[in-house]
Amino acid sequence: MIKKSSGEQVFSVFNTFVMLFLMIICIYPLLYVAFASFSDPFRLAEHRGLLLSPLGFTLKGYELVQKNPNITSGYLNTIIYLVTGTAINLLLTSLGAYVLSRRESYWAGKLMFLIAFTMFFSGGLIPFYLTVKDMGMVNTIWAVVLPGAISTWNLIVMRTSFLSIPDSLQESAKIDGAGDFTILFKIILPLSLPVLTVMLLFYGVGHWNAWFHAMIFLRKRDMYPLQLILKEILVENTSSNFSVSDVSRENDDIYRTLVQYCTIIVATVPILLIYPFLQRYFVKGVMVGALKE
Amino acid sequence: MLAKDFKRYKAVYLMAIPVVLFYLLFHYKPMYGAIIAFKNFSPAKGIWGSPWIGFKYFQEFFSSYYFWTILRNTFLISLYELLWGFPAPIVLALMLNEITNSKFKRTVQTVTYIPHFISLVVICGLILDFTATDGVINSLIAFLGGKPANLMIDAGLFRTIYVSTGIWQGMGWGSIIYLAALSGIDQELYSAATIDGAGKWKQVLHVTIPGIAPTIIILLILRMGKMLNVGFEKIILLYNPLTYDTADVISTFVYRKGLLDANYGYASAVGLFNSVINFALLIFSNKISRKYSETRLW
Numbered sequence: 001m002i003k004k005s006s007g008e009q010v011f012s013v014f015n016t017f018v019m020l021f022l023m024i025i026c027i028y029p030l031l032y033v034a035f036a037s038f039s040d041p042f043r044l045a046e047h048r049g050l051l052l053s054p055l056g057f058t059l060k061g062y063e064l065v066q067k068n069p070n071i072t073s074g075y076l077n078t079i080i081y082l083v084t085g086t087a088i089n090l091l092l093t094s095l096g097a098y099v100l101s102r103r104e105s106y107w108a109g110k111l112m113f114l115i116a117f118t119m120f121f122s123g124g125l126i127p128f129y130l131t132v133k134d135m136g137m138v139n140t141i142w143a144v145v146l147p148g149a150i151s152t153w154n155l156i157v158m159r160t161s162f163l164s165i166p167d168s169l170q171e172s173a174k175i176d177g178a179g180d181f182t183i184l185f186k187i188i189l190p191l192s193l194p195v196l197t198v199m200l201l202f203y204g205v206g207h208w209n210a211w212f213h214a215m216i217f218l219r220k221r222d223m224y225p226l227q228l229i230l231k232e233i234l235v236e237n238t239s240s241n242f243s244v245s246d247v248s249r250e251n252d253d254i255y256r257t258l259v260q261y262c263t264i265i266v267a268t269v270p271i272l273l274i275y276p277f278l279q280r281y282f283v284k285g286v287m288v289g290a291l292k293e
Numbered sequence: 294m295l296a297k298d299f300k301r302y303k304a305v306y307l308m309a310i311p312v313v314l315f316y317l318l319f320h321y322k323p324m325y326g327a328i329i330a331f332k333n334f335s336p337a338k339g340i341w342g343s344p345w346i347g348f349k350y351f352q353e354f355f356s357s358y359y360f361w362t363i364l365r366n367t368f369l370i371s372l373y374e375l376l377w378g379f380p381a382p383i384v385l386a387l388m389l390n391e392i393t394n395s396k397f398k399r400t401v402q403t404v405t406y407i408p409h410f411i412s413l414v415v416i417c418g419l420i421l422d423f424t425a426t427d428g429v430i431n432s433l434i435a436f437l438g439g440k441p442a443n444l445m446i447d448a449g450l451f452r453t454i455y456v457s458t459g460i461w462q463g464m465g466w467g468s469i470i471y472l473a474a475l476s477g478i479d480q481e482l483y484s485a486a487t488i489d490g491a492g493k494w495k496q497v498l499h500v501t502i503p504g505i506a507p508t509i510i511i512l513l514i515l516r517m518g519k520m521l522n523v524g525f526e527k528i529i530l531l532y533n534p535l536t537y538d539t540a541d542v543i544s545t546f547v548y549r550k551g552l553l554d555a556n557y558g559y560a561s562a563v564g565l566f567n568s569v570i571n572f573a574l575l576i577f578s579n580k581i582s583r584k585y586s587e588t589r590l591w
Contacts, residue, residue: 111309
């Protein structure tokens with residue numbers, strides 16, 4: 001074991017402190033919100049400074065959240081968009097990756113270029129909006145789910161992964177009479193489960209957090225995904241979003257803040273719960289995308 | 294050639310159809326639609342029926358009183374993100390690389406990745422709450438002797454808040470790519486450096502950083518292509534009329550003029566201007582990289 005010089009030891013200690021500090025500032029905001037969400041709203045309103053534990057304990061905030069029909073419908077909509085969207089994502093990205101990985105095909109190279117080009121140049125927000133509008137998708141699930149059907153970055157990652165599957169496997173399948181669909185679904189996809197998992201996660205998280213397309217294309221509130229409802233609650237501060245009948249008029253503001261904290265927790269907890277288990281898949285996904293460079 | 298190709302690869306062509314359709318409809322059709330930047334577009338007449346007006350919108354934009362403000366804001370925010378936000382993940386990766394306790398290292402990584410997964414809406418909600426006059430940050434300010442104030446209506450603070458929270462959110466996740474690159478550096482190089490008498494710092498300078506330089510350069514080039522493409526979702530969530538002076542950027546302007554005011558033609562022109570500049574910057578930075586290093590995008 002090589003002995004570290006004193007300079008290096010000092011650096012080690014310094015490094016450790018910096019890392020600890022980083023971890024604290026990454027977690028603390030959420031911790032604060034969590035504590036606040038269980039706190040008595042009146043004590044919360046008077047409190048200044050950091051929170052190291054809930055002030056008192058109440059579930060009233062969560063009660064109000066659960067009674068809010070917009071939050072419930074928002075949650076439901078997000079789940080619907082997520083499941084539909086991700087299914088389309090995986091199907092189309094897999095098809096695309098398969099096509100682009102067919103080296104023998106005359107068009108594969110040209111197609112790759114045309115697709116990659118879209119990463120560097122686009123028509124802009126307004127033409128995009130008008131295009132979707134002209135297709136009659138406004139106010140439908142399709143406006144939320146189709147424009148992002150394929151992420152070119154993900155497509156490239158998947159293509160690279162498909163390219164690494166040995167040709168011999170595919171050749172022998174062809175000799176046995178397998179068509180391209182069979183090769184894709186029976187050979188390549190089963191061998192690509194890690195990449196598929198990563199794609200599922202990347203696309204899934206994207207759908208969970210999405211709000212902008214919903215905002216510009218959806219007009220009916222009962223179609224809004226969760227994040228859009230959150231936007232109203234957290235960013236626009238519209239109190240029409242929670243049942244004022246449950247709370248007397250003067251306490252409106254006080255309960256509003258409490259409800260805001262509870263909504264944050266309710267919307268973020270699902271991600272935080274699955275995250276530790278799937279973290280290494282996410283990381284691997286980025287690495288695969290990076291190392292292909 | 295085509296007919297023979299088609300016959301053999303019928304299935305592949307079939308598979309390609311939805312994919313090609315997607316790119317045609319959602320990427321290339323809008324590119325064509327950008328043509329309304331040169332027309333006096335009215336939805337009733339459609340693209341073909343609307344008359345040409347050439348560069349009128351562009352002239353209007355360039356000579357407007359807000360042109361320089363918007364351009365300046367876009368450029369400055371992008372620049373600050375580049376100056377502070379681009380190196381942050383690199384520095385983090387380098388520091389993580391020096392941690393010897395693998396359990397600690399993995400813990401730090403797991404924790405610092407978390408902000409990346411929190412939705413932008415929630416993050417902006419957090420920002421707005423913490424910077425409020427009675428929020429956590431102001432408590433700190435008061436504690437240190439300052440005067441609490443609503444930080445989000447202060448135009449002078451907008452860029453700082455925007456960039457620093459961006460670093461908070463992206464630093465951990467952004468370091469993954471660099472950690473991957475770091476793990477790809479040949480360990481022999483370090484041994485050779487040690488034998489040559491190089492201490493830790495010299496090793497970092499002469500082995501580590503050159504080792505990840507290709508990755509850094511590629512990411513920098515890609516970043517250049519987004520120079521004027523400041524992430525407007527976050528700005529829309531955070532800005533307000535009181536901070537337009539420093540917060541309004543090209544993309545938020547396009548959004549307001551195009552989608553809120555329905556001034557389609559004008560907003561498209563501004564958007565097209567944005568896309569073209571970004572594209573030019575991308576080509577330019579790739580050219581430079583080609584000339585001075587072996588790394589390039591194409």
